[in-house]
Amino acid sequence: MSEKSLIQARRLRREFTVAEGRAGLLGSIKSLFSSKSSVIHAVDDISFSIESGEFVGYVGENGAGKSTTIKMLTGILTPTSGQAMVDGIVPYEERVKNAFNIGVVFGQRSQLWWDLPVSDSFDLLRAIYRIPGQNYSANLAELSSWLELGPLMKMPVRKLSLGQRMRCDLAAALLHAPKVMFLDEPTIGLDIIAKDNVRRFLKKINQERGVTIILTTHDMDDIEALCNRIIIIDKGKIAWDGDTGRLKDEHMKGKILEVEFHGDDPGQVALPGLSPFKREASKQWLRYSGDGGAGLNEVISALFANYCVKDLSIHAPKVADVVKAIYRQGEGRGEVGP
């Protein structure tokens, strides 16, 4: 772990004590006097370091510990043990100082003032972050042109659509030009075009402004489109950490062939170089790993020679498939090393 990394997590742990509720009226009365509680290890010994300018996807199932990690990095939560450091500041010890360096967007919550016009919320944020006049105007003008905020500025936040609100929230998180941006499911509930706009914007601020971005999402297309690194967290532990491209190479090399057959189901295709992946009525998905020595063209020729192929398409494996496979492995045999 480099001492100069922008963001560091060192053996982070966070436990929660959760009181167990009891069912029924009698149960409720009982739990008034004696409360049973259990300890949950939301984050269990996590270490990583993130360099300036990275775009990291932080991925995991619900309850895997993603949000808890983000809350420790943003200074909302104090870890049970271990240490976090963001730009040389321990976030939960110097919450206010850290707040100046980070921008946070929660897809499910808005940081804009519900009853006020968007411009008023921005004005308030300007005071909150003590942004000097010229910086503010220039920055807002740029963000506004990228996100096309012009017509939204005078509208009260409660009248914005989800997509419009997200655009405003993204700008709000970047007004003070933070070095680091934490995004918690920024595309949740958005339509395809709005999602695409958000993604293009995020890519832009990462590339043109060099903002380091940590993105948690359930949408693997977000990860695939944006992140050059992915950290998968499962049951509070890191299940995988590395380059997004390498993730595919290691866990799912090659291509997926989607084949549709004429007439009767020919049964499971058995050809050298292809292994079964998924099967559904007259369609089969076959995995070509390239390990057997046979080239993709030879395998396809053999497929056409031996079966009545109606349609064939070739896909690169998706991150979603790989992540799903890692979750499943985690359930079966504990951890999966990188």
Added chain:
Amino acid sequence: MSDHSSAMAPAPGAEARLFLAIERFPALTLYLKFALKAFQKQLAYKFEYFVGVANGLLFIFIFTSLWKNIFDTSKAAADISFSRQGMISYAVFAMIIRISMSQDDLGVMGKVRSGQIALDMIKPYNFFGATLAENIGGTMFHWFTRAMPILAVCMIFTSVTMPRDPVNYLLLILAWTLGYLIYFMVNFLFALLAFWIVETFSFQLMKYGMFTLFSGGIIPLDFFPDMVRPIVAWIPFMSVLYVPTAVFIGHLQGAQAAGFILFQAGWVVALGICCALTWRAARKKLIIQGG
């Protein structure tokens, strides 16, 4: 210096110009802005506003009628430290002060329960200070748009008159401010309960009950039986409405008034310490609801 002239920046309103002068004090600017935005927020709800005014007038009518009847029919009223006219003044001003002190006492609790408090925690400001500033903004709105018009109506349609002595106004400002802070901090502490208890409705109910009974808004301290009066006097709620009302109408004067105001100041300090300690404990306890 500020530059609002960019095409994309908000138009330079009167408010923006006002803040040019104090741009050099960022913290002060921030809290003033919080207050202003809260004031502005209230403007969004016009219907709520008119209902509020009507409600205030209705309550004043009910309580002045009630006291008039009590004084006209009860013989025991003669023994009481209030005159008939004094009691009516008390009822009117206590209600107006109550309206002027209106606070958003469920805001913090709602933030804790919904997890929205996470958004406050990622901002570089003091949560207590920001909440207080916002509350003051809302209260100023109530002062100017509710308490003042209701006061004007009462001046026209009731026998109540404003005190002549400027000392009464000075004492009011002092006692009102301290009472306001006490009320704010009691609300803040009750709201923080939401960190430990998910359902705080019964506590809120208890608070409302105690406030209604012990704040002096309806029954002044003087009317409590001798045995319970010392206890009621010690509860911080008495400082909220009774003390400002009583010093304003001249019911409490001189050393007596000074004593009550000192007592208020003591409560402000004590509650301030409680708030700081509870907030610190709450931060450790913090679990953001809903992930």
